Amino acid sequence: MKLATYADGSRDGQLWIVSRDLRLAAPARDIAPTMRAALETWDDLAPALRALAEDLDGGRVPHAEPFDPARCMAPLPRASAWLDGSSFLHHGRLMEKAFNAPPIPDFGTVPVVYQGGSDDLRGPCEPMPFVSEEHQIDMEGEFGVIVGDVPMGTETEAALDHVRLLVQLNDWSLRKLAPYEMSRGFGWIQAKPSTSFAPVAITPDELGDAWRDGRIQLRLHVAINGREVGRAHGGASAFSFARLISHCAATRRLSAGTIIGTGTVSNDDPQAGSSCLSEVRVLEILRDGVPKTPFLSFGDRVRMEARTDDGSTPFGALDQEVVKA
């Protein structure tokens, strides 16, 4: 089943169900007013949501409307928490070079995760506002999961039981500010503005075999102003979502509506390109001595969509313009 949140002027928006082929949508308000409400009582509400999804796919919802991603907020506009890992080691190694930073201890064996803002997540077509191009505006194409309540101390083996939905996202980053904040050890406050999400969150069964080993096994196609720069595969993550969840829940409980991200999807394969510009630039430096690709400018458009082997896009597309705040 696929779920979206339509803007209605409220902070949490309105829950809608979207058909598998992304053509139709129907309001779920008789079942749950918001995605937040659905996640908080998921076991009670999921059967009714699923029945509506099946009716929608079967053409049996008379009041269905054409699905319109432009009406979408983030599927969960205000999450309980946003915890983002860095589980593609190729990305991390390149960032060490880009930031000229010392290696992160145990980077390949123990997840690193930061906690970002979860109160202002953005929709797939919203213009994305930034204070200044001087901050070196960058994208980070990622996958994520939304969990239900996760008890403190949940082990890796039991962690995937708590996954409710899968998401695709852009963890916007300000590269000029990132190394300084990182050097201070407290994580990022200024270098990580709001994060954006593809229009639909989906239950894991939507991906069939592409949800495997606790990883989203799809290529994430990333384009700037229509030019593809990345098509990295999500299967290359060093840490499964199971490991990331148990890492985050080691000393605290996680509450329903917590989103956990993979970090920038990144592959060792040069054919895969990059899901962020910092990677593109550091590869240029390593090859040519200087970076030639600029960071993002106001007016640039960033599009991201995961694709299956048959060309479908299970999460829909993130397609946003970078604008001045």
Place this chain on the structure above:
Amino acid sequence: MKLATYADGSRDGQLWIVSRDLRLAAPARDIAPTMRAALETWDDLAPALRALAEDLDGGRVPHAEPFDPARCMAPLPRASAWLDGSSFLHHGRLMEKAFNAPPIPDFGTVPVVYQGGSDDLRGPCEPMPFVSEEHQIDMEGEFGVIVGDVPMGTETEAALDHVRLLVQLNDWSLRKLAPYEMSRGFGWIQAKPSTSFAPVAITPDELGDAWRDGRIQLRLHVAINGREVGRAHGGASAFSFARLISHCAATRRLSAGTIIGTGTVSNDDPQAGSSCLSEVRVLEILRDGVPKTPFLSFGDRVRMEARTDDGSTPFGALDQEVVKA
């Protein structure tokens, strides 16, 4: 005006107004069901809440009940964000020694702030669960503010306009895990479990002259098992809340219900003691070569209350037992 949230089985609890002398309480449900709801439409609802508070103080609320801190959740059990600074430089300098960590760049001139979990904030009398004593369980006595919506790029000069409520809190910390996470640059996920709050959040006018220069000018009395270990003064903060708010809002907007903390209240004056055990221990090491005060054990009780010169406690008391999860 003083506001509290009584537990009612829901995730956000029920908003109550508490009398200035902390003797009486009355439900505010006819005005706003929850603290969250009140903060999201503060300008509309505050006058009615204030009228109820005045009636309560004047003995004109027939259905008022004796105020019971044991019924309290955190005043805002699920905040939009929890952003915690380290603005008492004396604390920071001692922590460098305690963690044997390199100095934080620009520590005295640019705030450091981490983003912690805001989805599971704890009430003043709840037993506080931890996985293991081996993690070196510590307290951190702090003050904080709850803001309304803060636009991106808000300057220091305008930041205090967004302060809605003041709070007193304990930012529980696991010292064994903190230096390792800090060395990795992503902030703390495992070293910072849930944070606890004194029973009432108060409007700034409740403090009179003790709300001055964007600081809470009160002594924070901290005791373990009835023995006072700290009485540090909140006025010594190097950064005002105005500065902390504008730091946090530099590249992102903050949403109503965001809590911003001072970090551990700490004074250079030896008579002031300490608001955390890491400070106590590092001072012992500096004096005697070895620490003699242990970290917290299961069964220990931690009590924290800010006091005015006339002995009143504007926020009530945090008084929790440390327990095994």
